[in-house]
Amino acid sequence: MKTTVNDLTAIAERMENTLKTYKAMVMVCTGTGCVSTGGFRIRDALQEMLVRKGLQNDYLVVGTGCNGFCAVGPIVVVQPEGVFYQKVQPGDLDEIVTGHLVQGRIVERLLYTDPVTGQKNRTMDDIRFFSKQQLIALRNKGIIDPENIDHAIARGAYQALRRALFDMTPSDIVRDVIASGIRGRGGGGFPTG
Numbered sequence: 347m348k349t350t351v352n353d354l355t356a357i358a359e360r361m362e363n364t365l366k367t368y369k370a371m372v373m374v375c376t377g378t379g380c381v382s383t384g385g386f387r388i389r390d391a392l393q394e395m396l397v398r399k400g401l402q403n404d405y406l407v408v409g410t411g412c413n414g415f416c417a418v419g420p421i422v423v424v425q426p427e428g429v430f431y432q433k434v435q436p437g438d439l440d441e442i443v444t445g446h447l448v449q450g451r452i453v454e455r456l457l458y459t460d461p462v463t464g465q466k467n468r469t470m471d472d473i474r475f476f477s478k479q480q481l482i483a484l485r486n487k488g489i490i491d492p493e494n495i496d497h498a499i500a501r502g503a504y505q506a507l508r509r510a511l512f513d514m515t516p517s518d519i520v521r522d523v524i525a526s527g528i529r530g531r532g533g534g535g536f537p538t539g
Contacts, residue, residue, distance in 0.1 A: 368406045370447060373423040373488045376409035379416025384435070385409070388420045391436050395443055405447055408491040413470065414484075418458060423488045428469040431456040 374380075374389040389409045396402045413421050418432035422442065429452055431442065438456060445451045457466045458473055467473045470488075481487065490497035498504070510519055524539030 367403075369404045370427075371406045371408055371425040372442075372447070373408050373410045373425060375411075375413050375419055375421040375423075375488075377412025377416070377419075379412060380419035380421055383419045383433075385420045387436065388422065388434055388439070392422075392439050392443070395439055399443065401443070401447070405443075409493075410488050411492050413488055414476070415458075415470070415473075422456075423470070425489060428471070428488075430458060430468065430470045430473075432458050 372392060374385060374392060376385045376389060386409070389407060393402070393407045396405055396407065410423075413419075413423070415421065415432070420434045422431040422434045423429065424431070424442075424446060429446065431438075431453065434442070434456060438453070441453050442456070445453055452468065454466060457468060459466055460474060470476050486498070486501050486503075490501055492498075495503075514522075520539065524537070526539070528538045529535045530538050
């Protein structure tokens with residue numbers, strides 16, 4: 347089956363509409379570091395709690411890849427505001443659901459505290475170590491479900507593939523690969539073009 351530009355556009359629109367149906371997405375780190383400290387247990391318990399409270403249609407729980415701060419896992423990030431909770435335990439979930447999601451109160455005690463200044467940091471971008479980093483390959487971490495291709499497409503993934511399939515000739519593609527200067531991964535570092 348051939349995928350067309352219209353198919354990809356429809357997927358992106360469906361993703362945008364899906365996100366509009368939720369009040370928030372709760373991103374639970376299920377990367378290796380967080381899994382070792384209970385990330386799967388937190389994700390599953392959070393999903394169960396939302397069902398018990400009848401809130402499963404209001405909040406989407408998403409297991410994500412690594413957030414890059416394994417020492418403070420398990421990590422839970424509430425989107426779209428990006429509130430970053432660290433060292434989350436099952437006993438903290440009711441406070442996150444009832445206090446934060448339902449009543450809009452940030453759970454201050456679960457925020458990261460800067461060890462030098464003592465300042466509470468609401469988002470990962472507020473943490474001094476991460477504040478000046480510019481994510482490129484991982485720019486969507488903690489924002490999309492990494493196992494849902496519709497989420498990736500809605501955030502612009504596969505644009506180069508779309509361009510190559512529908513807007514470029516084979517010669518255009520070869521020219522772009524040569525101009526990029528990328529090298530092969532065979533060990534010799536030979537130019538891909």
